[in-house]
Amino acid sequence: MSPFDLDNFSHSLIENGWFREQSDLHFPGQALQLKIKKILHYEKTQFQDVLVFQSETYGNVLVLDGIIQVSERDEFSYQEMITHLPLFSHPNPKKVLVIGGGDGGVLREVIKHQSVQQAILVEIDELVIELSKKFLPNMASSFNSPKVKVILDDGFKYLKNSSFLNESNKFDVIITDSSDPEGPAQEFFKENYFNLLYNALNKNGIVISQTSENFWLNFKFIKNLKKIALKVFPNVEFSYTCVPTYTSGQLGLLICSKDKNFNLKVPLRKLPPSDELSLFKYYNSDLHTASFVLPNWASNYLENNDNDDNNKVNYNEK
């Protein structure tokens, strides 16, 4: 018998063989359930609650602190968009830093770019990398690349303690592929972090962060995050990608460049369509631009000074 036999396994988010993602604090009133075939691993590390299960219809699923991070069925949407939006907006990305992303999915996308000479991943929790190698092999395969270097550290501390006085240490692109702003990832949503990112980038540098929210859900948080980013970067844009296993089916991405004249919405470099098709399941240059096109109320809300949350904008709440 496996130590994680489903019938005898007890976890507050698992009932009758279904995993249930629900948070009264962050997305009250809604829950997503995935049917479990088999529990693959469960462990509380010093950083977080780590669960991996084989689902009935979404392949293997990684859950941190109760929130779905990736499922094998839909992970490529997020990994490809958070990677290729900044990399194709950059003229010649050679050195890329990934903060978080211990599953290896973003790294897998980064090293598809021939210009990239080094991809450094800073992950706080070694267990995530180990479990990914075991249960998410399609993502973790990237760890074998000679271009990849893994550092086990808190991304915030790593940036704070590294010296970027020497230009050659700086990065072309930094991708924050963190968990949500609770637990170990909370520092990634503050002004100090954006300052650290700015200092670690060379002059054409671009950063992108997952925003933990989307335009259906706590868009106020994103509006505020954009304001914080604009204190540091002259050029900040909001994009999003569709992921069925993320709350409300999508996730917002915030992309910033040091050069205020970069048009982040249009890729600076394009591959021939046949290369795009063979390299990427999700990303293409048309989708790059389309991912910045927002519904009226969302673009209006992001650009204007009113502070109504979308929950109130969207329907006639009493």
Next chain:
Amino acid sequence: MSPFDLDNFSHSLIENGWFREQSDLHFPGQALQLKIKKILHYEKTQFQDVLVFQSETYGNVLVLDGIIQVSERDEFSYQEMITHLPLFSHPNPKKVLVIGGGDGGVLREVIKHQSVQQAILVEIDELVIELSKKFLPNMASSFNSPKVKVILDDGFKYLKNSSFLNESNKFDVIITDSSDPEGPAQEFFKENYFNLLYNALNKNGIVISQTSENFWLNFKFIKNLKKIALKVFPNVEFSYTCVPTYTSGQLGLLICSKDKNFNLKVPLRKLPPSDELSLFKYYNSDLHTASFVLPNWASNYLENNDNDDNNKVNYNEK
């Protein structure tokens, strides 16, 4: 005490105060839950199982045969896109037919077009209209318009039994806002129906249908529906819109024109941006075009002859 007191109300899809949308047949292994504040109505009509509840965070919600049709919080995404994609692709839409759509949301969008002189709605289930007037007033307000005519009938039979020999009876745009292809709506996904639509349209005519699926879920059904539509219409395109309360967070739309030279992806008519902002919460002309841009595997799968379902394309299933 209300006849629908939540604590004493019994329904197979309601447990501990949560509504649960789940179907082993159509989207196995996943479920969406919405927390209920209050049951507003429940009734089995001769056509379907009708449930309306006030949710904790999505406003009032209409459920037919266990499937969420609209929530007040996100309904405008679907209503606006299924309406304005065909209407802005048409040079001068005067006469519009809505099949289904008893909640009135699509009608609300249709009559925003000043060119429209008549909008006919054919709904099979009068109760849906009544409940919408009572519990979804922001959608049902359209029923008061003098341009609107409501016919209580099966849309398929209505088209079959109407004479369209006289050109003036024909429609510019027909919108199939049906429920999913089980129960009363199953005829709307067959070749015969597309023939009826074709015959009811004038020469610039455009039709759009909700596909009941999306590119994350049973995309094979959509591929097949597109093949069926192409037997009848020379020009068929696939679009989609994001709706958190629909399975996997989005819904596919199939749009067809009689004229093979119509470019349905680019609106033929555009309003000034300020009018777009004041009239529509979701739709704008950029989003019109963006809604046709698909991930690589999805466009590749739709256009090619292989028959692998997306479930197998998307991840390494054994």
